[in-house]
């Protein structure tokens with residue numbers, strides 16, 4: 001497969017010189033682990049103490065990784081990216097809320113993004129997080145098969161109702177709906193619920209998509225078993241395939257509680273597991289749709305190869321590549337330039353509420369070997385290229 005991800009002219013075609021410099025500065029900052037640790041602590045303290053740091057956050061990490069504070073703010077970015085064939089997934093990234101009114105607000109926001117997606121070609125998917133619709137504790141308790149009190153049962157019924165409301169709306173409006181994956185100790189309950197939704201709303205095609213985190217060594221078997229059930233019950237599988245964002249937390253909890261970690265023994269094992277899942281889905285694409293959420297160039301090339309090998313057209317609706325806004329533009333824009341389906345998650349929400357998301361991004365760019373240096377090298381190449389062509 002021809003190597004396409006080094007074309008920085010395409011990758012940064014939407015970035016002005018100033019924007020390129022800002023991105024360089026930001027990646028330089030977050031490349032430093034101590035700086036990210038101190039920055040995170042100071043920012044959290046400042047927000048709690050109601051110090052006026054929001055404009056500083058906006059001018060740095062927020063504007064780089066988010067589309068705005070509201071869904072309407074994002075539309076300028078959505079339209080701009082779509083001029084280069086890159087689609088958007090509006091991601092309401094408010095996390096860690098625990099109250100019914102907040103779950104209802106997240107439900108309304110998801111319904112709104114489904115409407116946006118219905119109206120706009122540039123927004124092919126809607127998305128939500130299971131813990132956006134219900135308390136983490138409740139998912140955990142159900143996953144452990146512990147009996148619920150009658151209040152908890154009523155509360156869970158409302159969670160199920162919220163899932164059903166958005167999945168039905170997505171189905172009726174023919175908008176694909178991604179459901180994010182979270183920590184393994186709440187995920188069993190979410191998986192069961194999403195499967196019920198697939199069974200109900202994926203009768204004609206994949207509308208509801210669950211997420212498989214392939215840093216978990218048990219996920220390929222899970223996919224195969226789900227496939228069997230889908231054949232028996234006659235529904236399509238929609239799946240976002242990612243490596244997984246909570247590795248440190250997963251390992252720490254397993255160690256603390258004394259159970260075997262659910263995480264693959266090495267990065268290479270995760271990589272092989274990831275590619276095997278994508279391969280499996282592509283082999284059974286007649287009954288599946290795949291959204292490959294990754295910044296890994298190798299996995300992206302492998303999927304391009306599989307598209308070719310399986311004689312599937314590059315813009316087949318059942319195969320999507322996905323990256324996060326603010327990261328790996330070299331993958332997104334070059335894929336789009338070459339005719340593949342690609343969508344970027346575009347997070348939005350009030351600055352203080354998207355902080356957990358932003359901290360994850362900063363930490364990820366610090367800890368993932370090669371990721372930041374790759375971004376920095378690409379920006380440097382593009383700077384050089386522009387200098388030569390001025």
Ligand SMILES: Cc1cc2nc3c(=O)[nH]c(=O)nc-3n(C[C@H](O)[C@H](O)[C@H](O)COP(=O)(O)OP(=O)(O)OC[C@H]3O[C@@H](n4cnc5c(N)ncnc54)[C@H](O)[C@@H]3O)c2cc1C
Pocket residue numbers: 179180181182211213215242243244245246247263264265266267268270292293294295296322323324345364368371
């Ligand atoms: C569009 C999109 C949607 C996403 N949605 C979700 C989601 O719903 N849920 C979620 O959890 N994450 C999600 N993520 C984040 C994702 O899981 C990864 O954290 C992130 O993309 C980095 O992985 P990578 O495939 O891009 O590539 P790489 O940089 O090649 O891989 C890094 C990843 O490999 C794994 N890894 C690293 N070291 C080891 C090790 N020693 N042993 C085992 N595994 C290791 C970890 O998962 C780490 O994040 C999403 C990412 C994208 C792009």
